[in-house]
Amino acid sequence: MNLDNWIKNNTYHHSNFADIKKLVDAKEKANLSISLCIPTLNEERTIGKEIVIFVSELKTRYPLLDEIAVIDSGSEDRTLEVASNFGADTYLSADILPEEGFKRGKGENLWKAIYQLKGDIIVYIDADIKNVHPRFVYGLLGPLIQRPEVSYVKAFYDRPLAFSNNIRSSGGGRVTELLTRPLFSMFFPELTAIMQPLSGEFAVRRGVLESIPFPVGYGVETGQLIDVYRAHGLSTFAQTDLDKRVHRNQETLDLGRMSFGILQTFFKRLKEENILHWEGELHTVHRQFQAQHKEYKITEYNIQEDERPPMISIEQYRKSRGYTA
Numbered sequence: 001m002n003l004d005n006w007i008k009n010n011t012y013h014h015s016n017f018a019d020i021k022k023l024v025d026a027k028e029k030a031n032l033s034i035s036l037c038i039p040t041l042n043e044e045r046t047i048g049k050e051i052v053i054f055v056s057e058l059k060t061r062y063p064l065l066d067e068i069a070v071i072d073s074g075s076e077d078r079t080l081e082v083a084s085n086f087g088a089d090t091y092l093s094a095d096i097l098p099e100e101g102f103k104r105g106k107g108e109n110l111w112k113a114i115y116q117l118k119g120d121i122i123v124y125i126d127a128d129i130k131n132v133h134p135r136f137v138y139g140l141l142g143p144l145i146q147r148p149e150v151s152y153v154k155a156f157y158d159r160p161l162a163f164s165n166n167i168r169s170s171g172g173g174r175v176t177e178l179l180t181r182p183l184f185s186m187f188f189p190e191l192t193a194i195m196q197p198l199s200g201e202f203a204v205r206r207g208v209l210e211s212i213p214f215p216v217g218y219g220v221e222t223g224q225l226i227d228v229y230r231a232h233g234l235s236t237f238a239q240t241d242l243d244k245r246v247h248r249n250q251e252t253l254d255l256g257r258m259s260f261g262i263l264q265t266f267f268k269r270l271k272e273e274n275i276l277h278w279e280g281e282l283h284t285v286h287r288q289f290q291a292q293h294k295e296y297k298i299t300e301y302n303i304q305e306d307e308r309p310p311m312i313s314i315e316q317y318r319k320s321r322g323y324t325a
Contacts, residue, residue, distance in 0.1 A: 003193045010238040014135040017142030020062040035067040035119030039109035043127035044077040051086040057134045071109040107220030114311045126200035130246040140203040143238040151208045151236045155201035157245040190234045210311040218258045219265025260286040264305040
């Protein structure tokens, strides 16, 4: 595929969809239902503002969203209380499909949302956005509502970083540029057209979501892109420029652990595709160093990227959706 043509035809700006009433009319004409999922873990500082904006603008004023839900990993703060008070449905991930057990990780919440939520389209928005705006939702839904052949829409944006009360004007996307994009360039070059593959904001049709496995940890975004690409090709994707997303900074050591998890997910798929071959299993212990004066300490982290199977393979889900055996 010619990537320049794909970018021209499948890349949007959120302003293309700013007429929300027009989107609602098109949604109703297509008989679509849409659910919003916000995965959380200790996000009481920002979750209230997100819920207020999305409920007031995209459910009450304009009925673009049929469902707004928080799926929580077990917050120890007031995340669920705040979200519920401002009008969101709230669920503990551990209480959804309890017979399947519980794994801690953002991907677990995203996966269980497929079972819990009812929409034909599910849009996922992270809970830590400091400059939240309705465009984070309608900008992602626009291509799906207007183009039936599009199934998966990714966000991209400028990513200034928040440090205490100050904002650094440039930065972010470090793991993308240092790890994910080079890997895509080597093994899946068409996916380099996705400007921010690790963005936490995306919208997907249910039929695609239920058919792919879900890494429960750091590799969920990377794994999804590769799996959807392998099944449907680049033409099923679109992406929307949301201008700016202000979020809290992550330390370099944290990003190192994230990269380690992404690599596990990536190499698993390279092996499945018979692109690379090796004997045995990948190591799951990630080592980092810290220096204090003249003492040097190794810290070991056991990071194992567990994966959930495609939701369509779960019997309880199939029953809930009325699928025949």
